Amino acid sequence: MIVQEIWNDALMNIESVMGELNFKTWILPLEPYTIDGDNFVLIAQSDFSKNYLANYKLLLKNAISDAAAKDLSPLFKLKNEIGEFDENGKYEVFNSNNYANSQLLDKYVFSNFVTGSSNQFARAAAEAVVDNPGTTYNPLFLYGESGIGKTHLMHAIGNAISRQYPDKKILYVQSETFTNEMISAIKTAKSKEFREKYRNLDVLLIDDIQFITGKEGTQEEFFYTFEKLYYANKQIVITSDVPPDKMTRLEERLKTRFQQGLMADMQTPDYETRVAILEQNSLKSEYNISKEVIEFIARNISSNIRNLQGALNKTVAHARVFGEDITIDLAKKALKDMIDENNANDITIPSIIDTVARYYNITTKDIISPTRKSNIAFPRQIAMYICRIKTPFSLPVIGKYFADRDHTTVLYACEKIAEKIKTDKIVEKEVNELLEKMAY
Numbered sequence: 097m098i099v100q101e102i103w104n105d106a107l108m109n110i111e112s113v114m115g116e117l118n119f120k121t122w123i124l125p126l127e128p129y130t131i132d133g134d135n136f137v138l139i140a141q142s143d144f145s146k147n148y149l150a151n152y153k154l155l156l157k158n159a160i161s162d163a164a165a166k167d168l169s170p171l172f173k174l175k176n177e178i179g180e181f182d183e184n185g186k187y188e189v190f191n192s193n194n195y196a197n198s199q200l201l202d203k204y205v206f207s208n209f210v211t212g213s214s215n216q217f218a219r220a221a222a223e224a225v226v227d228n229p230g231t232t233y234n235p236l237f238l239y240g241e242s243g244i245g246k247t248h249l250m251h252a253i254g255n256a257i258s259r260q261y262p263d264k265k266i267l268y269v270q271s272e273t274f275t276n277e278m279i280s281a282i283k284t285a286k287s288k289e290f291r292e293k294y295r296n297l298d299v300l301l302i303d304d305i306q307f308i309t310g311k312e313g314t315q316e317e318f319f320y321t322f323e324k325l326y327y328a329n330k331q332i333v334i335t336s337d338v339p340p341d342k343m344t345r346l347e348e349r350l351k352t353r354f355q356q357g358l359m360a361d362m363q364t365p366d367y368e369t370r371v372a373i374l375e376q377n378s379l380k381s382e383y384n385i386s387k388e389v390i391e392f393i394a395r396n397i398s399s400n401i402r403n404l405q406g407a408l409n410k411t412v413a414h415a416r417v418f419g420e421d422i423t424i425d426l427a428k429k430a431l432k433d434m435i436d437e438n439n440a441n442d443i444t445i446p447s448i449i450d451t452v453a454r455y456y457n458i459t460t461k462d463i464i465s466p467t468r469k470s471n472i473a474f475p476r477q478i479a480m481y482i483c484r485i486k487t488p489f490s491l492p493v494i495g496k497y498f499a500d501r502d503h504t505t506v507l508y509a510c511e512k513i514a515e516k517i518k519t520d521k522i523v524e525k526e527v528n529e530l531l532e533k534m535a536y
Contacts, residue, residue, distance in 0.1 A: 102136070103128035105163035110155060121372045122149060123156075126172075135171040136160045142207035144376055146172045174207070198258065199268040200301075204251030210376055212369025213461050215245060218360035222249050225331060226256040229264070229299060233358035235322075235332035239339050240362035243400030246335040249362075250301050253333055257299055264298035271307045275314045291317075295324040299331045305354075306336045310345040322353055332357075365401060366460045367450035370394035373401060374408055381412050383422050392424050396435045398447045407431050445483050445497045451533055452479040455526075464499040477509035482530060484510045 103126075111119050126149075127139040138156075140146040149156075149172050156170040211219050224232050236253075238246045254266050274294075281290035294300065300321075308314045325332055339361075340346060340354040365373065371394045378385040389411070397407045414430035415422045428435075446460075453460045456475040463476050476498065483494045484506070491503035491510075498506070516523040 099128045099130060099136075102160060102163045103138075106156070106159040109159040109162060114152075114155070117368065117371060120368065121375070122152065129173070131164075131168065132171070134167060134169055136164070136168040137171045137173060139175055140172045141211070142209075143174065144208050144379075146174060148376075148379065198254060198266040200254045200258065200266065201251050201268075202255060204248045205255050206252045208376070209245065209248055209252055210365075210369060210373045212365055212372065213459070214363040214365045214369055215249070218249060218362045221358055221360045222253050223256075225253055225333065226260065229257055229261070229331040230329040234326065234329075235334055235354060235357040237334045237336070237340070237354050237357060237359045238362055239336045239359065241364065241400060242337060243402030244362050244364060245401055246362055247303055250303060250333055250335055254299065254301050257331070261298075265296065266299040266301070267294070267297050268301040268303070270303045271305050271314075274302065274318065275308060275311060278314060278317050291321070294321045297325065297330060299333070300325055301333045303335050304337070305334045306338060306343055308346075309343050312347075315347050315350060319347070319350055319353070322350070326353070364399065364446060365404070366446070367394055367398075367454065368459070370398065370404055373404055377405055377408050381408075383412055383415060385412075385422050389422055389424055389427050392427055393431070395447060395450065396431065398444055398450070403434065407434055410434070445487055445489065445494060448482050448486065448534070449479050449497065452482065452530060455530055455533070464497070466499070477513050478527065478530070480506050480509040481513035482527070482534075486531075486534070 107123070110123055114123065122145065125141045125145070129137040129139050131137070140149060149170075153170055157168070160168045160170060206219075206223065209219065218238055221233050221236055222238075225234075225236050238249060240246060251268060254268055257264060258266055277290060277293075281287045302318075308318060322332065334354060336343070339359060340351040343351070371390060374385075374390045374394055378390060385408075393404070393407050393411065397404050411422060411427045411430045414420075415426060418426075420426050449460050449463055452475050453463050456471070456478075458472060458475060462472050463479055465472065467473070480494060480498065483489065483497070484491070487494070491506045495501040495503050495506045513523070513527070517527055518524075
């Protein structure tokens, strides 16, 4: 029996006894690699996953052994650990003089970047850049709202390239810093030094590029820096809160340069990703935070990752100060202001989509997909209807959350569900149950 077949059989056994969320978060991403003696080697996606999977080691051992008809123990490794150990079994410690001057933060790496449908494409693009810096996806332009992980992913790129190519000169810089350094260089007659600093890099990571809009001198300097690096096959990674075509005061020549590589949209995390982020962060706490509390926070804080992490920290701090266990009631008290700030108790369009998806046992990705299958189309219409009656947003705005659907589509869905509520007791019951969940 080949490794993949054993793993497929094991997955069926594991799924039958494990909760769907934990199964999808921790088990499904594992990749079977080989059988090494009595060990069944599985590739984990991150250091965090590798460590956390120890909680499921016995479950995995039993499932794999049953599938293989012999005793096998799971052994977790990372991709970069396969065949890359020293004689003591430890991965070589990274050290580079270039790294010290890179301004990179070593806490931001791929291994602690939680991947979900909202950022999967951006992560894949980032990893491709690491494999072939300067040749694949150059420039890489990451965009999305504040607090969704763009900076984390940018640092992860830099850290991974530093490890893989220790001799490369890498620099992380915020666009505001670039502007201030340029101004200072002009004032002190050190423009040559400034240009040498930026134009002799192998990798330039520039954050929040939107802040150079309207600054003609900065845009001109950055244009020539971009040109020098690009035509020398040096990697450029840029982040912004909006795509280039939305920057009204950005020079056209820069817009075209930014668009000639790969643009990757990073969206607010969906419910499943928010849960995974909270579960990851909860392991750092001295408190045992229940699944119910994690799901409560994930449902109610849907704006961005930064607020999500802040909500968890605030809940833990509240428990510590008042000497209480972490319960849903405590979380409600601790997060009262934050939940109110987010239109309280799930009444936001993304949270409505999350709740409806979970209720009908489908994904948020399914709901916004183009499919017209009845098991997807009907929940989609329900979600649109609830968005219409429970949020202040117009039909066109609601439509944008559903893969930019036309307002007439939203109107049709709302009218259809409103009519069904009057005539179909099952539909009426389901809508009421959903509304009750959102008031929870």
